[in-house]
Amino acid sequence: MADEANPVLEARGIVKIFGQHRALDGVDFAVRPGEVHALLGENGAGKSTLIKILTGAYQPDGGEIMLDGAPVRFTDPLNAQGAGIGTVYQEVNLLPNRSVAENLFLGRQPTRFGLVQRKAIVSQAAALMATYGLDIDVRAELGSYSVAVQQIVAIARAVELSGKVLVLDEPTASLDRNEVDKLFDVVAKLKARGLGIIFITHFLDQVFALADRVTILRNGQLIGTRDLSQLTATEVVRMMLGKDLAYGHSALPVAEAAKGPVKVTFSGLGHAGRMAPFTLSLHEGEVVGVAGLLGSGRTEMARLMFGVDTADEGEITVSGKPVKIRNPAQAVMAGFGFCPEDRKLDGIFGELSVRENIIIALQAKLGWFRALHRDEQDEIAGRYADDLDIRAANHDMPVKLLSGGNQQKVILARWLANDPTFLILDEPTRGIDVGAHAEIVRTINRLREDGLALLVISSELDEVVAYSNRVVVMRDRQMVAELHGADITPAVIVGAIADNSIPTEAQV
Amino acid sequence: MKRQTLTSTLLRPQFAALAAVMFINWLLFPGFFTITWQDGRFFGSLIDVLNRGAPVAILAIGVTAVIATKGVDLSVGAVMAISGAVAAVMVSTGTPATIAIPIALLAGLVCGFWNGVLVTYLDIQPIIATLVLMVAGRGLAQLITEGSIVTFSDPLLSYIGTGALLGLPMPVVIALVLMIVTTLAVRRTALGLLIEAVGVNRSAARFAGISSRLLLLLVYSFAGFCAAIAGLIVAGDIRGADANNAGLWLELDAILAVVLGGTSLLGGRFSIPMSVVGALIIQAMNTGILISGFSPQFNLVVKSGVIILILVLQSPQAGQWISRRFVPTTPPAKRSAE
Numbered sequence: 001m002a003d004e005a006n007p008v009l010e011a012r013g014i015v016k017i018f019g020q021h022r023a024l025d026g027v028d029f030a031v032r033p034g035e036v037h038a039l040l041g042e043n044g045a046g047k048s049t050l051i052k053i054l055t056g057a058y059q060p061d062g063g064e065i066m067l068d069g070a071p072v073r074f075t076d077p078l079n080a081q082g083a084g085i086g087t088v089y090q091e092v093n094l095l096p097n098r099s100v101a102e103n104l105f106l107g108r109q110p111t112r113f114g115l116v117q118r119k120a121i122v123s124q125a126a127a128l129m130a131t132y133g134l135d136i137d138v139r140a141e142l143g144s145y146s147v148a149v150q151q152i153v154a155i156a157r158a159v160e161l162s163g164k165v166l167v168l169d170e171p172t173a174s175l176d177r178n179e180v181d182k183l184f185d186v187v188a189k190l191k192a193r194g195l196g197i198i199f200i201t202h203f204l205d206q207v208f209a210l211a212d213r214v215t216i217l218r219n220g221q222l223i224g225t226r227d228l229s230q231l232t233a234t235e236v237v238r239m240m241l242g243k244d245l246a247y248g249h250s251a252l253p254v255a256e257a258a259k260g261p262v263k264v265t266f267s268g269l270g271h272a273g274r275m276a277p278f279t280l281s282l283h284e285g286e287v288v289g290v291a292g293l294l295g296s297g298r299t300e301m302a303r304l305m306f307g308v309d310t311a312d313e314g315e316i317t318v319s320g321k322p323v324k325i326r327n328p329a330q331a332v333m334a335g336f337g338f339c340p341e342d343r344k345l346d347g348i349f350g351e352l353s354v355r356e357n358i359i360i361a362l363q364a365k366l367g368w369f370r371a372l373h374r375d376e377q378d379e380i381a382g383r384y385a386d387d388l389d390i391r392a393a394n395h396d397m398p399v400k401l402l403s404g405g406n407q408q409k410v411i412l413a414r415w416l417a418n419d420p421t422f423l424i425l426d427e428p429t430r431g432i433d434v435g436a437h438a439e440i441v442r443t444i445n446r447l448r449e450d451g452l453a454l455l456v457i458s459s460e461l462d463e464v465v466a467y468s469n470r471v472v473v474m475r476d477r478q479m480v481a482e483l484h485g486a487d488i489t490p491a492v493i494v495g496a497i498a499d500n501s502i503p504t505e506a507q508v
Numbered sequence: 509m510k511r512q513t514l515t516s517t518l519l520r521p522q523f524a525a526l527a528a529v530m531f532i533n534w535l536l537f538p539g540f541f542t543i544t545w546q547d548g549r550f551f552g553s554l555i556d557v558l559n560r561g562a563p564v565a566i567l568a569i570g571v572t573a574v575i576a577t578k579g580v581d582l583s584v585g586a587v588m589a590i591s592g593a594v595a596a597v598m599v600s601t602g603t604p605a606t607i608a609i610p611i612a613l614l615a616g617l618v619c620g621f622w623n624g625v626l627v628t629y630l631d632i633q634p635i636i637a638t639l640v641l642m643v644a645g646r647g648l649a650q651l652i653t654e655g656s657i658v659t660f661s662d663p664l665l666s667y668i669g670t671g672a673l674l675g676l677p678m679p680v681v682i683a684l685v686l687m688i689v690t691t692l693a694v695r696r697t698a699l700g701l702l703i704e705a706v707g708v709n710r711s712a713a714r715f716a717g718i719s720s721r722l723l724l725l726l727v728y729s730f731a732g733f734c735a736a737i738a739g740l741i742v743a744g745d746i747r748g749a750d751a752n753n754a755g756l757w758l759e760l761d762a763i764l765a766v767v768l769g770g771t772s773l774l775g776g777r778f779s780i781p782m783s784v785v786g787a788l789i790i791q792a793m794n795t796g797i798l799i800s801g802f803s804p805q806f807n808l809v810v811k812s813g814v815i816i817l818i819l820v821l822q823s824p825q826a827g828q829w830i831s832r833r834f835v836p837t838t839p840p841a842k843r844s845a846e
Contacts, residue, residue, distance in 0.1 A: 308715065328714050328715055328716075329718070329719050338715060345711055345712075348709070349709050349712055350708065350709065352705065361717055363702065364717040371696065372698070
């Protein structure tokens with residue numbers, strides 16, 4: 001554990017504004033020499049914005065950055081790197097087609113009479129890699145080594161160039177167990193050398209294994225900086241998701257009795273390496289909430305269900321009849337609908353009109369030759385736009401001009417126009433304003449009453465509790481728990497996300 | 509925006525550009541608008557613009573759909589050479605034109621399908637995928653003609669290039685019919701919307717259950733088919749197949765026609781009739797420079813200048829500037845929101 005030394009890098013009251021949105025609002029952050037400091041938060045919490053400010057990629061709109069106690073201003077990442085702050089990203093930012101040695105010395109090759117000294121590079125590189133416990137041929141192409149080795153080369157380069165602070169941005173995301181251990185050995189060595197290390201990850205167990213302190217952000221606010229030795233995993237999850245257990249929860253879980261017969265069943269659906277097989281049945285008039293941290297497999301599960309990724313095992317039945325779903329078109333035919341997490345990328349057709357965006361899935365289902373007549377289109381778009389209270393000046397304006405909440409409702413309208421039996425909503429309330437938030441939650445409840453089967457993925461536990469008949473919890477790409485009735489409270493969900501200590505009905 | 513009225517369509521900058529080019533042609537050559545009736549058909553510079561512009565217009569009809577999907581087809585010029593070569597070699601060796609023509613069209617369709625397979629199943633970028641056939645296709649055409657210019661005297665095949673129907677040159681009739689049929693085919697079915705959806709956001713199209721592969725195969729095949737028609741016209745016109753020169757660089761004119769017609773290379777909204785107007789603008793410029801007596805070397809330079817001007821006029825920024833500057837402060841056309 002690091003002592004109470006002066007921080008090597010410190011940020012005070014950092015503010016960053018994008019348009020109307022305060023991505024960071026007065027955030028303090030400090031990393032001491034010889035400590036591993038984890039930075040945690042859900043998507044959109046402000047982690048990457050903070051890192052980009054600390055490494056010079058963004059300029060803060062307020063607050064100051066101190067390096068070794070003196071205020072500094074980084075104009076760009078190169079500037080920050082020269083000042084001592086090196087960064088290693090999940091995707092290795094090196095040249096895979098050059099040798100390890102060249103990558104290590106790129107841009108600062110030892111020269112004599114203006115000529116690069118190849119032998120010197122190779123011997124220095126080999127010596128350097130040895131200090132990291134790697135005995136590899138540094139003349140071989142970087143790309144011929146595993147991601148873990150490349151990752152360590154990237155770290156070595158960053159440390160050689162900078163040497164005070166090392167930022168590791170999700171370095172373990174594409175590594176397997178042994179590689180993670182290897183990487184951790186390297187990080188421990190660097191820590192002993194007195195570097196300040198900032199560690200960003202989604203894996204809580206790695207945070208506890210490696211880090212000394214943790215700073216947690218939520219919605220651009222600093223939630224707190226703590227010593228990890230005084231925290232439990234549950235407390236960390238609670239801080240990340242913002243659920244104060246002390247006040248309990250008043251919203252009553254939705255009665256389980258109201259639901260109808262089984263509508264869709266996914267049995268043993270899985271994809272090797274991406275998602276452990278899971279079994280889940282959804283009833284008519286039932287909402288199943290999905291909780292889990294980012295990267296826990298919640299989106300992967302939805303993608304398998306909808307055929308966006310093709311499952312390599314398992315079966316799907318709709319109303320008792322087996323169906324084959326190998327692509328989204330087949331899922332649509334089976335009566336499924338999917339509002340994806342990334343609206344802009346996977347959801348809306350920005351240039352097309354509101355009307356066209358609403359009728360497109362129905363038209364795709366009808367096929368090329370049964371074109372919806374313009375009057376039918378107007379009627380369908382009008383009906384669902386009114387139904388969901390989509391606010392657009394007219395239905396022929398491009399959908400990209402609408403607000404995020406209205407765009408989300410347009411995608412919802414698209415699927416409702418298709419008269420679905422099963423609807424998947426992935427983070428339906430992310431990035432939309434509070435008013436539209438409440439409306440979408442109301443809509444979910446109404447759709448349940450209309451007899452739909454819904455699967456709703458959300459990080460907003462209050463919402464999950466408000467509309468779910470059941471909640472399944474995901475961790476490490478597995479379905480680890482299924483909660484019913486009185487168990488559906490934010491406290492129990494947080495506990496299930498954090499550890500194994502509660503009874504589970506996990507499927508194998 | 510209710511259904512577009514005829515007036516609002518005719519007010520588009522493309523029509524203004526076409527009118528301007530033709531007006532300049534008239535200044536340079538007062539007989540430009542004179543049309544005479546002779547031997548049962550119309551003659552005149554205007555008819556000539558339509559006739560000479562027909563091959564590019566036909567190519568543009570096919571390429572429009574491809575560009576609307578965010579693709580591009582560089583091979584259509586080479587496919588013209590292939591279809592011309594196939595038809596010419598077949599009729600010159602005694603095959604009746606009634607068989608040679610369908611087979612030449614089929615060859616174009618197969619070429620387009622090949623492009624479609626490269627783009628959809630092998631996931632090659634359209635510009636590279638079609639570049640393959642642009643280069644290889646001409647070689648293929650040369651193989652078919654065995655390196656020589658194959659001439660023929662088949663009346664039906666030359667009728668396609670030089671005949672007349674209802675007083676109009678055959679190429680014009682073909683282009684017109686193809687334009688109308690294609691426009692109806694995409695707008696009276698869901699194809700137009702689905703093509704635009706794939707072009708705007710292919711990932712979202714997938715999530716919405718659109719089978720974009722089938723659509724892409726269709727549009728590339730259709731572009732090949734259109735190119736084959738254009739190839740037959742050019743071959744019929746000279747009563748021979750010249751594998752080296754038939755359709756050379758016409759793919760670029762076709763792409764230009766589509767862009768002049770207002771379809772973005774980034775995909776999405778498209779209009780087949782407007783692409784045809786784009787082709788006519790190009791041909792009107794070519795003809796104008798020819799009849800004005802300038803040396804043809806000027807052609808390319810003048811053309812590029814005019815094209816830049818038209819593209820600038822089309823841009824949204826220019827539209828805003830013009831409406832700020834010249835349109836009095838009338839409220840924007842009111843539409844009842846429902």
